[in-house]
Amino acid sequence: xxxxxxxxxxxxxxxxxxxxxxxxxxxxxxxxxxxxxxxxxxxxxxxxxxxxxxxxxxxxxxxxxxxxxxxxxxxxxxxxxxxxxxxxxxxxxxxxxxxxxxxxxxxxxxxxxxxxxxxxxxxxxxxxxxxxxxxxxxxxxxxxxxxxxxxxxxxxxxxxxxxxxxxxxxxxxxxxxxxxxxxxxxxxxxxxxxxxxxxxxxxxxxxxxxxxxxxxxxxxxxxxxxxxxxxxxxxx
Amino acid sequence: xxxxxxxxxxxxxxxxxxxxxxxxxxxxxxxxxxxxxxxxxxxxxxxxxxxxxxxxxxxxxxxxxxxxxxxxxxxxxxxxxxxxxxxxxxxxxxxxxxxxxxxxxxxxxxxxxxxxxxxxxxxxxxxxxxxxxxxxxxxxxxxxxxxxxxxxxxxxxxxxxxxxxxxxxxxxxxxxxxxxxxxxxxxxxxxxxxxxxxxxxxxxxxxxxxxxxxxxxxxxxxxxxxxxxxxxxxxxxxxxxxxxxxxxxxxxxxxxxxxxxxxxxxxxxxxxxxxxxxxxxxxxxxxxxxxxxxxxxxxxxxxxxxxxxxxxxxxxxxxxxxxxxxxxxxxxxxxxxxxxxxxxxxxxxxxxxxxxxxxxxxxxxxxxxxxxxxxxxxx
Numbered sequence: 045x046x047x048x049x050x051x052x053x054x055x056x057x058x059x060x061x062x063x064x065x066x067x068x069x070x071x072x073x074x075x076x077x078x079x080x081x082x083x084x085x086x087x088x089x090x091x092x093x094x095x096x097x098x099x100x101x102x103x104x105x106x107x108x109x110x111x112x113x114x115x116x117x118x119x120x121x122x123x124x125x126x127x128x129x130x131x132x133x134x135x136x137x138x139x140x141x142x143x144x145x146x147x148x149x150x151x152x153x154x155x156x157x158x159x160x161x162x163x164x165x166x167x168x169x170x171x172x173x174x175x176x177x178x179x180x181x182x183x184x185x186x187x188x189x190x191x192x193x194x195x196x197x198x199x200x201x202x203x204x205x206x207x208x209x210x211x212x213x214x215x216x217x218x219x220x221x222x223x224x225x226x227x228x229x230x231x232x233x234x235x236x237x238x239x240x241x242x243x244x245x246x247x248x249x250x251x252x253x254x255x256x257x258x259x260x261x262x263x264x265x266x267x268x269x270x271x272x273x274x275x276x277x278x279x280x
Numbered sequence: 281x282x283x284x285x286x287x288x289x290x291x292x293x294x295x296x297x298x299x300x301x302x303x304x305x306x307x308x309x310x311x312x313x314x315x316x317x318x319x320x321x322x323x324x325x326x327x328x329x330x331x332x333x334x335x336x337x338x339x340x341x342x343x344x345x346x347x348x349x350x351x352x353x354x355x356x357x358x359x360x361x362x363x364x365x366x367x368x369x370x371x372x373x374x375x376x377x378x379x380x381x382x383x384x385x386x387x388x389x390x391x392x393x394x395x396x397x398x399x400x401x402x403x404x405x406x407x408x409x410x411x412x413x414x415x416x417x418x419x420x421x422x423x424x425x426x427x428x429x430x431x432x433x434x435x436x437x438x439x440x441x442x443x444x445x446x447x448x449x450x451x452x453x454x455x456x457x458x459x460x461x462x463x464x465x466x467x468x469x470x471x472x473x474x475x476x477x478x479x480x481x482x483x484x485x486x487x488x489x490x491x492x493x494x495x496x497x498x499x500x501x502x503x504x505x506x507x508x509x510x511x512x513x514x515x516x517x518x519x520x521x522x523x524x525x526x527x528x529x530x531x532x533x534x535x536x537x538x539x540x541x542x543x544x545x546x547x548x549x550x551x552x553x554x555x556x557x558x559x560x561x562x563x564x565x566x567x568x569x570x571x572x573x574x575x576x577x578x579x580x581x582x583x584x585x586x587x588x589x590x591x592x593x594x595x596x597x598x599x600x601x602x603x604x605x606x607x608x609x610x611x612x613x614x615x616x617x618x619x620x621x622x623x624x625x626x627x628x629x630x631x632x633x634x635x636x637x638x639x640x641x642x643x644x645x646x647x648x649x650x651x652x653x654x655x656x657x658x659x
Binding site: 127 | 529533
């Protein structure tokens with residue numbers, strides 16, 4: 045099986061500072077792959093480089109084709125959708141308009157059906173469709189960001205820190221939904237600081253340390269390994 | 281009375297013109313967060329290209345002579361098209377390479393483009409002398425309203441009272457006890473004061489009956505401006521492209537992640553703003569038919585007045601620009617009227633003073649403008 049996403053020696057520099065030193069990994073179709081690591085390890089940078097938001101060197105292949113240098117808006121059309129850190133909801137628009145933007149690239153007749161599907165997934169959003177997105181709570185904004193990304197019907201969904209700043213109970217809900225989305229057939233590349241939760245939903249995990257891959261393998265094996273337990277899961 | 285009503289007519293006509301021009305400033309600020317100082321020169325070119333195109337349709341000189349009514353529409357469309365293309369070119373060549381540069385660099389580039397347009401227009405294309413705009417619209421009035429010969433005579437302290445009545449709600453709204461005042465009082469209170477002052481100061485004008493004239497030109501200006509603004513409102517709030525424009529204006533990288541072609545949307549916004557500016561130039565030229573040369577200081581002030589309208593309405597806000605246009609025009613025209621009432625004959629020469637006084641006032645009391653959204657500097 046060809047991987048859905050293949051990253052080969054990807055490097056990114058912010059000015060003179062190198063943020064990624066040639067990392068490589070693969071995401072297979074249908075799986076949840078997670079990138080874990082500390083602050084500044086280069087997790088978000090990796091996602092930004094993949095979706096074309098920042099310049100990078102090295103090779104990124106999506107569904108077998110190279111997507112290096114392809115602009116972010118074209119990638120959305122091809123089925124690669126990036127749900128950015130900090131949610132990126134449009135606070136100047138209503139929840140409903142935000143969802144419309146998610147389906148911006150689509151012209152098919154299935155949009156109302158998909159909208160119904162994500163509103164079933166996030167009933168809270170249905171109650172607030174007319175409300176301005178800026179007035180939602182952090183958790184609701186996160187739900188909106190994920191719902192909006194799903195409306196693009198991505199083959200691959202890049203999720204950046206979906207649990208950031210959320211109450212523990214909400215974190216549970218969000219991860220439950222991530223699992224559900226995956227079971228409905230969307231491949232997910234998940235960036236998380238909450239390694240504990242991430243390793244529970246993921247099939248495959250990549251550990252980043254200061255811009256390089258420190259470890260990678262099946263999520264279960266990594267969750268059991270001593271190094272990961274010590275550094276990221278807080279078990280002595 | 282006559283003066284007052286004539287001032288009102290002028291206010292509405294000029295207000296719609298300022299609003300059109302202000303829209304260009306506010307839209308570009310909305311997507312790119314810089315003040316396009318070359319916008320006033322697009323307005324000038326709108327006026328001059330209208331003059332050139334109107335020359336093709338000209339039908340002799342003389343009182344009341346004018347081309348058929350639809351030529352105005354064609355000239356307007358041609359001027360808008362030309363300026364749209366120009367706006368597109370300017371954005372591509374001058375601003376796009378600076379997309380990631382600090383905003384100050386873009387601002388300086390805009391001033392450079394402005395000077396380039398002014399001087400090439402003056403010395404290469406249109407010449408250094410003012411030219412008359414061929415008549416496109418009859419100079420006969422649509423309606424003449426005869427009024428009783430009352431006259432309002434205000435002394436400066438009465439005028440001060442009016443200004444205070446308008447300013448008071450803005451001041452009071454900040455106080456802690458403001459919540460106890462009913463909302464309608466904010467409008468009704470000042471309105472009552474102004475009406476009272478006018479009533480108290482109305483005198484017999486001395487038997488000179490004067491007429492209020494509503495010119496066809498004014499009607500054309502208001503109708504064209506309203507038509508364009510309604511169309512813009514529909515485009516921005518009723519279409520997918522408009523939604524993309526609003527997304528880009530909120531956050532460019534995130535808009536791109538929605539699959540929006542950001543470069544296209546920015547170019548489109550520029551073209552749209554330039555076309556509205558061209559319409560403003562066209563309307564200005566039919567209202568004031570002696571078109572000044574492109575580097576004339578009067579144009580700069582016209583642009584600045586519209587810019588003040590955009591800031592007062594809330595820069596970045598489309599509805600704010602429309603509101604600001606009418607508001608600034610009212611301040612300007614009623615300022616002229618009021619100062620004239622006080623017996624100062626040179627009142628029109630001070631018209632920009634009133635406008636910038638309002639700018640300073642708004643920046644002090646509500647810096648984000650009337651309909652703008654407040655921005656917080658994050659530290």
